[in-house]
Amino acid sequence: MSTTENTTKAALPAMTHTVGMPRHQKIIFVVLLAVLIALPFMVYPVFAMKVLCFALFACAFNLLLGFGGLLSFGHAAYFGMASYVCAHAAKVWGLTPELAILTGTATAAVLGLVIGSLAIRRQGIYFAMVTLAFAQMVYFFALQAEFTGGEDGIQSVPRNDLFGLLPMKDDLTFYFFVLAITYGGILFIYRITHSPFGQVLKSIRENEPRAVSLGYHVNRYKLMVFVLSATFAGLAGATKSQVFHLASLTDVHWTMSGEVVLMTLLGGMGTVLGPIVGAAIVVTMQNYLAYLGAWVTVIQGCIFVIGVLLFREGIIGVLSRILKKPL
Amino acid sequence: MIKRTALMTVAATALAAAPALATDVKLGVLNDQSGVYADLSGEGSVVAARMAVEDFDAESKGINVEIISADHQNKPDIASNIARQWYDQDGVDVILDVPTSSTALAVADVTAEFDKIFINSGAATSDLTRGNCQPTTIHWTYDTASLANGTGKAVTDAGGDTWFFLTADYAFGHALERDTTAVVEANGGEVLGSVAHPFPGTDFSSFLLQAQASGAKVIGLANAGADTVNSIKQAAEFGIVQAGQKLAGLLLFINNVHSLGAETAQGLQMTTAFYWDMNDETREFSERFQAEIGAPPSMVQAGVYAGTLHYLKAVEAVGSNDSSAIVAKMKEMETDDPLFGKGYIRKDGRVIHDMYLMEVKSPDESTGEWDLLKQVSTISGEDAFLPMEEGGCEFALAD
Numbered sequence: 042m043s044t045t046e047n048t049t050k051a052a053l054p055a056m057t058h059t060v061g062m063p064r065h066q067k068i069i070f071v072v073l074l075a076v077l078i079a080l081p082f083m084v085y086p087v088f089a090m091k092v093l094c095f096a097l098f099a100c101a102f103n104l105l106l107g108f109g110g111l112l113s114f115g116h117a118a119y120f121g122m123a124s125y126v127c128a129h130a131a132k133v134w135g136l137t138p139e140l141a142i143l144t145g146t147a148t149a150a151v152l153g154l155v156i157g158s159l160a161i162r163r164q165g166i167y168f169a170m171v172t173l174a175f176a177q178m179v180y181f182f183a184l185q186a187e188f189t190g191g192e193d194g195i196q197s198v199p200r201n202d203l204f205g206l207l208p209m210k211d212d213l214t215f216y217f218f219v220l221a222i223t224y225g226g227i228l229f230i231y232r233i234t235h236s237p238f239g240q241v242l243k244s245i246r247e248n249e250p251r252a253v254s255l256g257y258h259v260n261r262y263k264l265m266v267f268v269l270s271a272t273f274a275g276l277a278g279a280t281k282s283q284v285f286h287l288a289s290l291t292d293v294h295w296t297m298s299g300e301v302v303l304m305t306l307l308g309g310m311g312t313v314l315g316p317i318v319g320a321a322i323v324v325t326m327q328n329y330l331a332y333l334g335a336w337v338t339v340i341q342g343c344i345f346v347i348g349v350l351l352f353r354e355g356i357i358g359v360l361s362r363i364l365k366k367p368l
Numbered sequence: 369m370i371k372r373t374a375l376m377t378v379a380a381t382a383l384a385a386a387p388a389l390a391t392d393v394k395l396g397v398l399n400d401q402s403g404v405y406a407d408l409s410g411e412g413s414v415v416a417a418r419m420a421v422e423d424f425d426a427e428s429k430g431i432n433v434e435i436i437s438a439d440h441q442n443k444p445d446i447a448s449n450i451a452r453q454w455y456d457q458d459g460v461d462v463i464l465d466v467p468t469s470s471t472a473l474a475v476a477d478v479t480a481e482f483d484k485i486f487i488n489s490g491a492a493t494s495d496l497t498r499g500n501c502q503p504t505t506i507h508w509t510y511d512t513a514s515l516a517n518g519t520g521k522a523v524t525d526a527g528g529d530t531w532f533f534l535t536a537d538y539a540f541g542h543a544l545e546r547d548t549t550a551v552v553e554a555n556g557g558e559v560l561g562s563v564a565h566p567f568p569g570t571d572f573s574s575f576l577l578q579a580q581a582s583g584a585k586v587i588g589l590a591n592a593g594a595d596t597v598n599s600i601k602q603a604a605e606f607g608i609v610q611a612g613q614k615l616a617g618l619l620l621f622i623n624n625v626h627s628l629g630a631e632t633a634q635g636l637q638m639t640t641a642f643y644w645d646m647n648d649e650t651r652e653f654s655e656r657f658q659a660e661i662g663a664p665p666s667m668v669q670a671g672v673y674a675g676t677l678h679y680l681k682a683v684e685a686v687g688s689n690d691s692s693a694i695v696a697k698m699k700e701m702e703t704d705d706p707l708f709g710k711g712y713i714r715k716d717g718r719v720i721h722d723m724y725l726m727e728v729k730s731p732d733e734s735t736g737e738w739d740l741l742k743q744v745s746t747i748s749g750e751d752a753f754l755p756m757e758e759g760g761c762e763f764a765l766a767d
Binding site for chain 1: 401402406410411436437439440441442443444445446448449450452453456457468469470473474477493495500538539540567
């Protein structure tokens with residue numbers, strides 16, 4: 042989060058020329074796809090889908106923090122609100138999964154536009170606090186509003202036929218739909234960060250006054266990346282509500298905003314793979330440590346302490362430094 | 369890594385003697401083991417389930433029972449994922465406990481999808497046997513409607529005929545207030561007013577002063593958890609109970625009262641489905657339980673024990689682990705166990721048993737750390753729980 046950390050890390054990816062993908066990254070994306078295709082045959086498909094949703098959520102967050110240099114403490118608002126709207130659309134309006142997810146995502150985009158346009162007027166800790174404050178408002182809205190079902194959440198959300206044609210009841214079938222969304226989302230985020238727009242973002246992150254002096258409308262870029270990040274967070278949240286057939290207060294609570302920060306930092310902020318790895322680790326801990334009962338939080342805490350002490354730049358960040366290649 | 373409590377392994381000789389009789393069942397206790405509900409459910413519920421298996425003497429009856437447990441961290445997605453995995457891959461036959469409404473509703477759906485059995489003890493939402501009822505759900509211990517009914521009726525009958533509500537400002541709080549208001553008015557009482565406090569709240573002083581100024585005989589606390597505990601603490605600071613008004617907690621557990629202490633909570637009235645110090649049988653059970661956990665069982669843990677016992681009886685009667693046959697048997701047989709006494713399970717899955725209106729003892733009356741409650745009255749199951757006809761459970765009303 043500190044600026045010194047940013048500069049050292051940014052020096053790596055920013056210097057590479059951005060026409061096309063470097064060869065090793067092409068390989069990474071192919072291997073990633075292969076792993077994700079094999080995943081549901083190795084672990085439980087619903088769990089695999091959860092990993093995908095959180096991977097996309099963390100990548101969306103990383104777009105804002107790692108590339109835009111903006112630390113938001115309120116990303117649960119977009120994630121959670123999109124999941125509520127998607128669940129409502131599928132259950133009450135009977136929309137097909139792709140339309141329900143799009144409705145949820147659009148809601149997150151609008152929410153991102155409103156909150157973002159106000160939040161980007163402040164910087165640093167004030168920015169973080171403004172996003173947190175808005176996220177709390179969204180939380181209280183979700184708690185009080187009639188359609189969210191308060192504490193009970195929206196339950197028994199149906200998974201209708203995709204495009205009104207393909208049955209999606211089977212978890213393994215739905216996994217590949219979720220995979221398409223997540224993988225597409227991650228590629229899109231990669232494209233954004235390696236576009237001229239992404240380069241301008243990096244320059245703003247490194248030195249905002251200089252970017253202004255070069256004639257960039259800094260606030261427009263910031264707003265744009267904020268809205269994009271909120272949109273992808275919404276896409277992840279909406280997809281999650283279809284995976285689990287439910288939307289609940291957990292997804293809109295501030296702890297969820299904290300979890301996504303942890304995922305990104307643990308995996309490696311500003312890297313392509315980092316958030317995916319971070320999300321996989323956190324979600325795996327939550328699920329597979331559940332059998333340890335009361336010890337789950339203690340072990341989680343220890344792992345985070347170790348992570349912070351040994352991998353200051355995140356797991357992928359450290360790997361990237363050792364291999365001297367942006368990952 | 370997986371904590372397995374393999375309880376009963378029928379010896380090879382017994383297997384050889386009667387191979388046809390052995391039935392394997394696997395119980396999964398899914399609850400909060402590290403968060404705010406860990407004391408009232410948590411590890412204690414796992415112990416309660418194990419005690420039920422031992423007391424039933426499942427081994428000698430040819431039933432092999434294995435118990436596994438997990439912490440759902442109060443997150444519905446984690447609960448739903450674990451439930452799915454348990455049913456699909458680990459061969460779990462029945463899931464027990466599951467506190468908090470959102471996780472319970474999620475598990476109820478997954479259970480119906482896999483056609484297994486869900487015996488809930490920890491969750492409050494009456495939706496489990498109403499709008500979101502499932503043929504595979506059995507709701508054992510309590511629900512919001514029974515607490516509202518129980519406290520509302522019993523307190524009004526006992527002379528507390530004017531009420532003022534302190535309500536947590538969200539769906540749950542308003543539902544509790546609405547249900548209780550209906551009961552109070554039906555029993556000839558009057559509601560003088562109510563005030564909504566933010567959720568979660570920390571400062572209740574202005575709301576408590578309004579309640580005090582209303583002059584109502586009873587202040588109903590339509591909130592839960594930390595909000596209830598904090599409002600009771602602050603009410604004690606204002607001396608509200610000493611000044612003659614009664615506090616009625618609508619959702620409160622023995623563990624909450626214990627953490628408040630008799631000094632602070634004295635005079636508070638609450639409804640509970642179980643109290644450890646009711647008769648010889650509950651005392652005997654609680655003594656064994658306390659030896660393991662260090663505290664007497666909460667009503668949620670007692671419900672896990674009773675639910676497991678009734679389930680095992682049904683397994684014995686059916687002679688297999690066929691879920692639909694077992695659920696049918698459970699609903700057909702009367703429930704009878706040392707903790708809840710006699711009762712029955714309605715078609716919609718609601719277990720009907722007596723509830724009790726309790727009052728927190730004063731420090732002078734209390735003789736021990738856990739000697740906290742005295743019984744004011746018994747509320748019969750028919751009075752406490754909402755009639756099935758008003759519940760709106762479609763499959764139960766259809767036949």
